[in-house]
Amino acid sequence: MAIIEELHYVELYGDEVAARKRLISALAERCRRWKHGPNCEFLAKKTIPLSLEHENDPLCSCGKGKDISAAFRKENKWESAAPFVTRIAIGPIFGVPYVESIGDFTNRMPREESNYEKCACCGGRGKPKLLVCGGYKSISYCSPGCQKEDWKKHKLACKKR
Secondary structure, eight states, X not given: OEEEETTEEXXXXXXXXXXXXXXXXXXXXXXXXXXXXXXXXXXXXTOSSSOOSTTSOSSOSTTTTSSOOHHHHHOHHHHTTGGGOOOOOOOOOOOOHHHHTTOOGGGGSOGGGSGGGSOTTTXXXXXXXXXXXXXXXXXXXXXXXXXXXXXXXXXXXXXXX
């Protein structure tokens, strides 16, 4: 799948395509001011996005050409595309279920940068191995002493899980 960004093609492969399609669908739903119609593809298929396949559109047709800014329509080079465009809003990146469920990307980080490979308190490697927090399961400590020392800072995040 190639998506045009700033008039350049961006090549996507494998899971990147599915991740991008889930994100685009979520961003469109997040900011829409229009209602899904009775012939909505989302309602008929009972799934959002419509497709995770390379060449298939992830969005329904209900929002195409709606909520397009006047500035977009004024640009001569974009005028012919306006009926096919669906508005999306890109917000700050934060943890949300539709992004987090895509996959665990810790396996793509170099091992020395992973939270599992270093003590969250002192940065040590473990004595003899790291201990994983029982509640949060993504923070490791080299010793019970480090875990106790870090508890005041960590307990707020841990209790939210």
